[in-house]
Amino acid sequence: MADVARHPRIELHTLATVEAASGSVGNFKVKIRQKPRYVDVDACTACGDCAKVCPVLLPNEFEAGLMTKRAIHQLFPQAVPAAYVIDMDHCLGTNPIACGKCAEACGVHCIDYDDQEKVFEVEVGTIIVATGQDVMDPTPFEEYGYTRYENVLTSLEFERLISPLGPTLGHLIKLSDRTLPKTVAFIQCVGSRCDDGRGKPYCSNICCMNTIKDSLLIRDHWPDVEVKIFYIDIRAFGKGFEDMYKRSKAAGAKYIRGIPGEVMEDPETKELILHVENGDTGRLEEHRAEMVILSVGMEAPADMRKLQTILNLQKTPDGFYLEAHPKLLPVDAATKGVFFAGTAEGPKDVKDSVTQASAAAARALRLMAEGKVHIPAITSTIDEDLCKFCEVCAKACPYGAITVDRKTKKPAVVAEAACAGCGTCGAECATGAITMKHFTDEQIIAQVDAMLADRPEEKIVVFACNWCSYAGGDFAGVSRLQYPPTMRLVRTMCSGRVDKKFVLHAFAKGAPVVLVSGCHYVDCHYIDANRWTQKRVERLWDQLERKGIRPERLQLEWISSAEGAKFQTVMEAIEKIRRTVTPEEIEHTKKVLEKNLLEVPILV
Amino acid sequence: MIQKMGDGLGERVGVFVCECGMNISDTVDVEAVREFAETLPGVVHASVNKYTCSEPGQQQIKETIREKNLDRIVVAACTPRMHEPTFRACAEEAGLNPYLVEMANIREHCSWVHTKEKAAATEKAKDLVRMAVARGRYLEPQTEMESPVIRRALVVGGGVAGIQASLDLADSGIDVVLVEKQSTLGGVMAQLDKTFPTMDCPT
Ligand SMILES: Cc1cc2nc3c(=O)[nH]c(=O)nc-3n(C[C@H](O)[C@H](O)[C@H](O)COP(=O)(O)OP(=O)(O)OC[C@H]3O[C@@H](n4cnc5c(N)ncnc54)[C@H](O)[C@@H]3O)c2cc1C
Ligand code: SF4
Numbered sequence: 067m068a069d070v071a072r073h074p075r076i077e078l079h080t081l082a083t084v085e086a087a088s089g090s091v092g093n094f095k096v097k098i099r100q101k102p103r104y105v106d107v108d109a110c111t112a113c114g115d116c117a118k119v120c121p122v123l124l125p126n127e128f129e130a131g132l133m134t135k136r137a138i139h140q141l142f143p144q145a146v147p148a149a150y151v152i153d154m155d156h157c158l159g160t161n162p163i164a165c166g167k168c169a170e171a172c173g174v175h176c177i178d179y180d181d182q183e184k185v186f187e188v189e190v191g192t193i194i195v196a197t198g199q200d201v202m203d204p205t206p207f208e209e210y211g212y213t214r215y216e217n218v219l220t221s222l223e224f225e226r227l228i229s230p231l232g233p234t235l236g237h238l239i240k241l242s243d244r245t246l247p248k249t250v251a252f253i254q255c256v257g258s259r260c261d262d263g264r265g266k267p268y269c270s271n272i273c274c275m276n277t278i279k280d281s282l283l284i285r286d287h288w289p290d291v292e293v294k295i296f297y298i299d300i301r302a303f304g305k306g307f308e309d310m311y312k313r314s315k316a317a318g319a320k321y322i323r324g325i326p327g328e329v330m331e332d333p334e335t336k337e338l339i340l341h342v343e344n345g346d347t348g349r350l351e352e353h354r355a356e357m358v359i360l361s362v363g364m365e366a367p368a369d370m371r372k373l374q375t376i377l378n379l380q381k382t383p384d385g386f387y388l389e390a391h392p393k394l395l396p397v398d399a400a401t402k403g404v405f406f407a408g409t410a411e412g413p414k415d416v417k418d419s420v421t422q423a424s425a426a427a428a429r430a431l432r433l434m435a436e437g438k439v440h441i442p443a444i445t446s447t448i449d450e451d452l453c454k455f456c457e458v459c460a461k462a463c464p465y466g467a468i469t470v471d472r473k474t475k476k477p478a479v480v481a482e483a484a485c486a487g488c489g490t491c492g493a494e495c496a497t498g499a500i501t502m503k504h505f506t507d508e509q510i511i512a513q514v515d516a517m518l519a520d521r522p523e524e525k526i527v528v529f530a531c532n533w534c535s536y537a538g539g540d541f542a543g544v545s546r547l548q549y550p551p552t553m554r555l556v557r558t559m560c561s562g563r564v565d566k567k568f569v570l571h572a573f574a575k576g577a578p579v580v581l582v583s584g585c586h587y588v589d590c591h592y593i594d595a596n597r598w599t600q601k602r603v604e605r606l607w608d609q610l611e612r613k614g615i616r617p618e619r620l621q622l623e624w625i626s627s628a629e630g631a632k633f634q635t636v637m638e639a640i641e642k643i644r645r646t647v648t649p650e651e652i653e654h655t656k657k658v659l660e661k662n663l664l665e666v667p668i669l670v
Numbered sequence: 671m672i673q674k675m676g677d678g679l680g681e682r683v684g685v686f687v688c689e690c691g692m693n694i695s696d697t698v699d700v701e702a703v704r705e706f707a708e709t710l711p712g713v714v715h716a717s718v719n720k721y722t723c724s725e726p727g728q729q730q731i732k733e734t735i736r737e738k739n740l741d742r743i744v745v746a747a748c749t750p751r752m753h754e755p756t757f758r759a760c761a762e763e764a765g766l767n768p769y770l771v772e773m774a775n776i777r778e779h780c781s782w783v784h785t786k787e788k789a790a791a792t793e794k795a796k797d798l799v800r801m802a803v804a805r806g807r808y809l810e811p812q813t814e815m816e817s818p819v820i821r822r823a824l825v826v827g828g829g830v831a832g833i834q835a836s837l838d839l840a841d842s843g844i845d846v847v848l849v850e851k852q853s854t855l856g857g858v859m860a861q862l863d864k865t866f867p868t869m870d871c872p873t
Contacts, residue, residue, distance in 0.1 A: 067855050070833055070848065075840035082849045084826055092819035098849055128861060145854035188847050191820035194839075196832035198857050222861060229863040279866040306867040373826065403819075408831025409858075416830055416865055423831040427838035434821045434844055443769060443812035483817050504769060509808040516804035517797055525797070532751070540749045543778030551790040554797055555779055557750070634783075 067146040080147065085185060087376050090467070090481040091403030092191050092439050102181035103151045105138070109176035110149035112140060116168035116177065122156050130223040132241075133233040138168045138177075143231065152177070192403045192430035195387065196423065197373060199364040199409035202257035206264040210253065210360055215331045216242040217338060218358045221252075221276055228283060238288055240357055242336040247291060247356035250284060251340060252277045253326060254297040258363035268384050270363025271413040274301045277361050278310050281319035293319040294353060296326055296342060304415070322353070329358055364413045377401055378466030380593060386412045392588060397426045400465050400593045402439075402484050405429050444487035444504045444559065446480050452499035453477035459491035459500060462562075464593035488592035489563030493602065505558055507565065511666045514572050517554045522576035523652055526553040526637075526644055529564045530625075531596075534585035537627030545630045549637035552644060553581070560584065562595030566602055569620060570662035573610075573655050578647035579619050579640055586624040596624075613658045616651070618643055680742035680770070680807035684715040684734050685799060688722035688747035690777055697781035699792045703746065706796045710803045714738055723753050728760045735764035742809060744802045746774040746795065767811035774802035824849065829857020 070076050082100040089095045120136035128141040135141070137157040140150050158165035159179050169177040201222050204212045212218050217240050219227065230236035240247050254273060257265035274297070281293045300321070302311040315321065323345035330339045340353045366385035374381065378401050380388035387406050390398040397405050407423035408414070414422070433439060446459075446468075455475050460468045467484035468491060470476065478499065492502040501507075517525055530536040536557050542549070558564060561584025572580050582603055590596040600622065607617040621643070623636050685707040689695035700718050707716035715738050719727045722745055734740060743766065745757050750773040758768035776795040784791040821844055825836045828850030836846045854860075864870065 067833060067860070070828070070836055070855060073837065073840050073846075075844065076836050076846045076848055078828070078848045078850070078855070080828070080850045080853050080855070083851045084824075084849065092817050094824070096824055098847075103853065130861070141852075141854050142856075142860065144860075146856070147854070151853040188822070188824060189820055190822045190824040190847065192823045194823060194825045194832070194835045196825060196827035196829060196835060198827055198829045198831070201858065222858075225861055225863050232863070275866045279864065279869065282869070283864060304867065310867050407835045408827070408829060410827065410831070416859055419829075419831040420834045423834035424838050426831075427835045427842075430823055430835075431839060431842055431844065433819050434823065435842075436819070437821065438816045438818050441815040441817060443814045482815070503812055504809070506808065506810075509805045512804040512808050513801045516801040519800070520797075536749075537751060540751060540775075540778040543749070543782040546782055546785065548783055548785065551780075551784040551787050551794045554794070554801065555775070556801070 067144065071146045071148075078147065081151070084373055084376055090484040091433065092483060094190050094193060094403065095187055096190060096193070097185060097187050100184045100186070102154070102183055103149070104154065104178055104181045105150045105152065106176040106178065107147045107149040109174050111174060112148040112150065113173070114140070114150075115171045115173065116150055119167040119171045121165065121167065122158060124153065124156055129233055130220070130226045132223060132226055191434050192405065193377065194405050194407050194423075194426050194430060195373065195377070195379070195399065195410050196407040197367055197370065197410045199413065200367045202265065202270075202362040202365050204256050204360045204362055207256060207360075209328045210256065210358070211329045211331060212360060215329070215336075215338060216240075217247070217336060217356060218329060218360065220360050220362045221273065221280070222362065224280060224359045228280075238284065238291065240336070246288060249292040249294060249355040250357045250359060251294045251296065251338070251353065251355035252280070252359045252361055254295065254361045255325065256360040256362050257365070259298065266363065266365055266384065268413070269301060271301070272415045273361040273363055275304070275307055275310070275415065277359075278302065278314045280359070281314045282310070282317055285314075285317040285319060294355060295319060295321050296324060296340070297321060298323075298325060304417070322351075326353075364409060377404055379404065382412075384412065386410065388593070390593065391591065397422055397429055402465065402486075403433065439483055441482050442487055444502070445482045445485040446487075446489065446491050447501050447503060448478045448480055449499045449501070450477040452497045454497050454499070456496070458494045458496070462490045462494040462598055464488065464490070464595050486592055488560035488595045489558060490560065490592070490595040490598050493563055493565040494598065502563060505563055507567075507664075508666050510556060510558070510568055511571060511664050513556050514568065515575065515666060517556075518572065518575040518577055523578050523647070523649065524552060525577065526579045526581060526640055527572045527577045528553045528555045528581045528583065529561065529568070530555045530557055531561045531584045531591075532557055532559050533591040534589060534627050535561070535583035535623070535625045535633070538625040538629045538633040541627060541630035542633040547630055547634040549634045550641040552641055553637055560590070560592045560595050561599040562592060564599060564602070566606055567662065567664060569606055570659055571664045573615065573619070574659035574663045576652050576656055578652060579621065579644045581621045581623060581636070581640055583623045583625050583636075586626055589626060615655050615658065619647060678810070680712050680809065682714045682739055682741045683710075683712045683744060683803055683806055684731075684738060684740040684742070685713055685717075685744045685746065685803065686722050686731055687716065687718045687799070688727070688745065689718060689720050690747060691721065694747070694777050694781045697785050697788055697791045698776055698795045699788070702792055703776070703795050703799055707746075707799050707803070710800060712742075712807050713803060715740065722747050723756055728756070731757070731760050732764040735761065735766050740766065742770045742772070742806045744772045744774060744799065744806045746776045746799050746802065748777040749773075749775045749779070769812040770806075770809050772802045772806035772809060774798040821845065822847065827857070828852075828855035830859040832857075
């Protein structure tokens with residue numbers, strides 16, 4: 067921490083958050099809002115004379131509320147920057163009957179009650195988002211008696227309790243009578259792996275190991291204290307973790323498979339009673355402990371939304387940030403030039419947080435070391451005259467590369483450096499204002515027309531995305547998997563590019579069957595562009611049905627690059643469908659969809 | 671309505687059909703495909719090569735581009751996921767914009783998957799070439815652009831992850847602006863007593 071404050075290349079702003087951002091990879095302009103500290107960071111010597119005279123007592127959040135702080139305070143002795151700060155919401159200094167005691171006590175005159183909020187702009191090439199986690203609040207789990215019973219604590223409170231720098235200087239005591247507990251019980255998965263809506267469905271990743279760590283610390287320092295751990299299963303998957311788990315057991319910690327349904331307190335002795343169904347024996351058991359620690363998990367920070375909107379970042383259903391690709395781009399955000407580090411992306415321990423931070427730094431460095439970004443040729447372009455400011459493209463773009471303003475009627479603008487070239491915007495734009503370079507409407511329709519020029523009834527039109535389905539076809543080829551020779555592939559970068567009008571045009575030209583294929587949902591190479599494909603195909607099915615065309619003639623399949631066998635199966639299944647399509651049906655379709663025929667100069 | 675781009679429709683397309691040793695020609699009648707290609711509108715050259723991606727194969731493409739003043743080329747061979755970069759580079763060396771190259775995948779998507787249906791495979795290969803020529807004529811030259819990257823990074827959040835990222839960048843000579851919403855760095859880790867698995871102090 068101190069290295070950061072000392073580093074000549076690091077400009078540290080505390081009490082500061084991101085207020086707004088514009089620009090794109092390579093050149094972001096970011097507005098930062100910094101709250102006043104009321105203490106001059108450079109002048110303050112952190113002597114603490116000010117806090118000694120401050121009359122206001124407040125709970126110290128760093129000590130999980132187990133200690134107090136003054137209105138002027140330093141959260142903990144090693145805080146960086148090493149300077150005090152005034153909590154102005156509670157300071158009496160600006161009240162009519164001014165207090166002003168701390169300013170009087172300060173020998174170096176570093177306190178300024180008139181300090182103002184600052185808003186300033188920085189220009190940066192890359193951004194690393196390391197906004198971390200919130201520790202879960204166990205209050206919704208009323209059955210554990212947290213806040214009702216003094217001796218029920220969270221694992222974070224316990225961390226402070228046994229810290230040599232914490233409220234008890236590291237003495238393990240019960241809060242009810244300040245004596246050493248005879249038994250400490252840990253309840254695992256509080257708030258995690260919870261499907262009833264009070265907590266989160268995922269595993270928080272660190273709490274099993276944290277409890278194992280605490281059990282070792284207790285058995286080591288206070289060998290007379292019994293440790294009981296109530297768990298669903300122990301997740302000790304990391305390097306060295308299993309060994310620690312074994313040591314904890316060897317040190318005498320008792321592991322009981324089962325989560326207590328309730329914690330009750332003996333009002334006189336303050337002893338806590340836990341009822342649990344032991345999963346190993348199947349018997350109902352009663353356990354007693356003098357202290358219960360709720361092993362709470364992590365969740366995405368409550369105030370994440372603001373930064374998410376400013377930088378156009380995506381979240382997973384868990385609430386944490388979504389990486390650009392779960393395997394191949396694990397620290398990149400969808401917004402180019404933005405990277406994730408640490409628990410902002412998902413629950414993880416310190417080692418993984420640090421590993422990811424170094425990876426994020428390397429990814430950012432890669433752009434900055436070269437000093438330039440290559441803007442790929444395949445991007446979208448806008449015809450301003452055709453744009454009707456409907457904002458559909460801006461919504462469809464998984465990268466937030468398009469800005470439109472419906473209110474001021476400002477036509478869409480593409481930040482080419484941010485565009486990844488999936489073409490979803492082009493498919494969604496109803497006015498034809500968007501052209502996808504190298505995958506234009508004309509180029510694609512010319513291909514369809516060429517395919518269907520002779521005996522269209524014998525052909526199956528397949529739109530295949532470059533990364534998965536087309537590659538799946540390649541894999542079928544490499545594996546020599548045989549399938550009927552009726553299908554012809556039209557390659558697009560993403561299935562999101564497959565415009566409704568391409569499909570209708572193909573049917574109007576006499577195609578018996580059309581297949582739209584893309585990557586499996588989570589594998590989409592353009593974040594979630596294939597969700598637009600899905601919605602579009604669903605709408606097309608309705609439309610075809612209304613027009614009396616069998617919706618089965620339009621197929622949608624997700625095929626990955628490794629699924630050569632699936633590619634083969636799908637092709638065989640679709641050939642079967644083709645054989646059911648009668649010449650009368652095709653004629654009927656051609657007539658019904660006549661208006662959907664597109665004009666491209668005939669080249670075939 | 672559909673978007674039209676430019677007006678430079680390809681009028682001098684060259685088609686290069688590959689045998690890929692016998693990988694293609696065992697199943698597909700490449701000579702028939704070549705003859706068919708010659709009949710397509712806009713095509714001024716069609717030839718067959720044993721290994722189009724080989725040095726002599728590429729040489730032939732380059733020479734033909736120059737001699738016949740080709741404005742688009744279509745290579746009917748393997749998947750573009752394999753050799754599109756090869757043929758783009760080849761076109762560029764002959765003075766043709768690399769984005770004026772189109773491929774017809776008559777190997778992975780044709781000869782290898784219809785080995786027992788030679789006639790049908792040949793018909794399919796013809797279609798694939800016809801599709802590639804049709805699309806190819808509409809291709810437009812493209813340029814890959816560059817834009818500068820400011821050598822300064824913003825790190826949002828000063829927990830252990832933000833600290834590590836900032837130090838790594840700063841130590842690599844990059845200026846870092848680190849923004850932390852609390853009054854101190856540290857995040858959750860600063861609150862921990864000892865940390866697993868090594869049981870050392872975090873700060
Ligand atoms: C009880 C408990 C015990 C644990 N024990 C261990 C252990 O023993 N070993 C281990 O390896 N791991 C342990 N962990 C996990 C460890 O705490 C995390 O892996 C680590 O703290 C993650 O660091 P981080 O930087 O990603 O997030 P954080 O520590 O949450 O830091 C994020 C920082 O970003 C700041 N911030 C957030 N939003 C903004 C914003 N919009 N603008 C500016 N700043 C912002 C926050 O104020 C915070 O300082 C434990 C976790 C808990 C809860
Ligand atoms: S790490 Fe252990 S305690 Fe935490 S949620 Fe996962 S299983 Fe439960």
